[in-house]
Amino acid sequence: MKHTASRLVYTVIVLFVSSVAVFYAIRLSGGDATAAALPGSATEEFREEFRDRLGLNEPIYQQYFTYMGRILSGDPGNSLTNNKALTTMLSEHGRNSLILGGTAFGLVFLVGVPLGIVASLRRNSWADQGIMSMSTVAMAVPNFWLALLAVWLFASRLGWLPSAGCCGPKHLILPAVVLAFEGIALTVRMTRSSMIESQNSDYVRTLRAGGLSEWRITCKHVLRNALIPIISLAGLRIGQIVGYALIVETIFGWPGLGQVLVNAVLRRDYPVAQFFSLVLVALVVVGNWVADTGYTIANPRLRKSS
Amino acid sequence: MSFVESKIGPGESAPGPEKTPVLEIEDLRISIASAGSSFEVVKGVSLTVCENEIVCLVGESGCGKSMTALSVMGLLPRGVARVTEGKINYEGLDLLSLQSRELRRLRAESISMIFQDPITSLDPVFTIGSVLQEVVRSHRNVSRAEAKEIAVRALVQAELPDAADRLDSYPHQLSGGMRQRVMIALAIALDPRVLIADEPTTALDVTVQAQILENLRARQREREMGMLLITHDLAVVASVADRVAVMYAGEIVEEAPVEELFADPQHPYTQGLLRALPDISVSRAGLYSIPGRVPSPQTPPPGCLFAPRCEHVLDSCWEGNPELKREANRSLRCFNPQPFEVR
C-alpha cells in the first residue's frame, strides 16, 4: 500500500508539472490569439482590449493560476471559433474518444497476449514464426500509412466498411484496429519473451519436481508471472494510444478529443488547444497510475509485507 | 574438528548389511548439445542408494553432479541435455522408459528433489501454502482442509517457525533459510522413498546450513528414506554421509563408506580434496589446492581423465582410462593408487 500511496503523490506531481509545461508551451507557441478570434479588420486598440479581457497581458504564472483555478471550478471557458463551452465539447468528444481508445486498448491485450502465448508455447513452429514476422512488420509500418491502406482496401476497394464517420460499430472497426496495431505487435513480443523467461525459471523446475502437470504449470504459474511485466507496461500503451489518436481520429474523421485538438491547433483556437492538451496529458498520467496500481496488485512483492 | 568424529552418534548411522536398494543408476551417460556441438558430461555413472542411507556425491563444480540428479527426476534441461545410455531404477521401475505422465506421478510422491537456490526456486506470485496444497492435491484426492493439514504438517517437520501462520506468506517475505525449509516441506510432504538434495545449503548462511542439514538428516532417518546428497563441502559429507561417491569430470572415481574414505582415501583426486581442507592443512603455510583445472568436457585428455593433474601419474595413465574396480565395499578408478599422506 505504501507503494500505491507514494505513486499517488508522484502522479499528482507529474500532473502539476505537465500542466505547467503544456500551459507554457501553448502560450509561447500559440501565436497571436486575436488572429483566430477577431476579423482581420479589427483595430490594434480593439485587439489590445480583447487581450486584456482574456487576461493575456498579465504575467504568465499568474495566468496559469487563474486558468487552473477556472478549470478546477468547472469552467474552463469557451471555444474562440464557435463559442461552445469547453465542458460540453469535452463530454461529447470525450465519449467518442473513450469508445475508440478503450476498444483499441482492449484489442492490444485481448489479441496481443493470446498470440504471444501461442507463439511461446509453439516456439519455432510455423505458427510462432508467422506471428513473430507479422509483428515485426506491424511495428515497422507507420500508423498513418496503415490507416490510408486500410481505408483504401476495406472501404474503397472491398467496400466492407465505411471509410470515415461516427459512431456505430462498423465505423469503429477500422480506426480501432489501426490504433491498436503497434500495441498488439509489441504486446505479442513481450508476452512471448516473458512467457519463455518464466517457463525457464527455477520455480517452474520446482513445480515440475512437485509432479504438477505441464498444462497446469503453464496456465497458472507461468502465465501469472509472465503477465506482470506486461501489466507494468500497460501505461505506455495508454500513452501510445492517446498519441496516435490525434492522427487516427483525423484520418478517419472520428470526432474525438484528438480530432478536436488537431483542428484547434490548426485554427489557433488556443483555449481549446490548451484545454484538450491538458485533458490528454491528464488522461495519460492517470492511466499510468491505474496501470501501476494494477501492477502492484499483480505483483505480491510490491504489496504490504507482513 | 575431526571429520569422522563429528558424525552424529555412531549407532544411528551405518545401516545394517540387509540394505534394500531404492534407487539404482546404472552406467548413466548424459550428453549436452550446445551451439551445434555435442559432448558427454556424465560418462557412465553407476550409483546405488539404499533405504535409510545417505549417499553423498562430491566433486568439483561442473563435474556433472546436478545433471546426474536431474536425470533421475526426468528434469534435465530440455533440448540441451539428454540421457544417451544407461538405466535408472526406482524400486524395480525403469524410470527412463516411463511415460511422462507416470513419471510425474512418482515425483514428490516417491522421489523428491531439493534445489540449491531457495531464492529463485519458489513461485513469487503464489503463497507458499497454496503451492504446497496444490502439490498435495495433484497427487492425493483430498479435500482442501486435509491438504492444508498435510501442508502444515510438512512445514512443521521442516521446522519452519510458526508454520501454520506462514501458509499465507509469499516467498519474498521469508529469509533464504526459511525458503529452503519450504522447499524441504514440498519435498517431504508426500512421504517419498527417495530424496535428492542438490547442494541444499550452499546458498545459505553458515549457521543456517547446519540446522537445515540436521533437519534433512532427521527427516531422512525417521522415514528411512534413501537420500542422495550433492555437495562439494567435505565437512558436510563427514557429518551426514553413510557412503560417499567422488565424481571427477563426469565419472565416479572412488566410492566408499564415509569412515573408510576419510581414513584411507585412495584416489589421488580424493586425496587432493582432503588435503585441500583447511583444518588438515593448517600446519602448512597457506591452503592446498589441487594443481591444474578440470578438463573441459569437449576436449577430454587421452587416457585417465585425472592424469594431467595427478602427482602419481605413470606413462601408462595416458594410454587408457582405468576401469572402476570394485573391491569389498568400495570402488576405485586408478592405475596407481598410493597411500595418503597429509603434508
Ligand SMILES: Nc1ncnc2c1ncn2[C@@H]1O[C@H](COP(=O)(O)OP(=O)(O)OP(=O)(O)O)[C@@H](O)[C@H]1O
Ligand atoms: N544448460 C547448459 N548448457 C550447456 N552446458 C551445460 C548446461 N548445464 C550444464 N552444462 C555443463 O554440464 C556440465 C555438468 O554440469 P552440472 O550442472 O551437472 O555440474 P555440477 O557438478 O552440478 O556443478 P556445480 O557444483 O557447479 O553445481 C558442466 O560442464 C556444465 O558446463
Ligand SMILES: [Mg+2]
Ligand atoms: Mg550443480
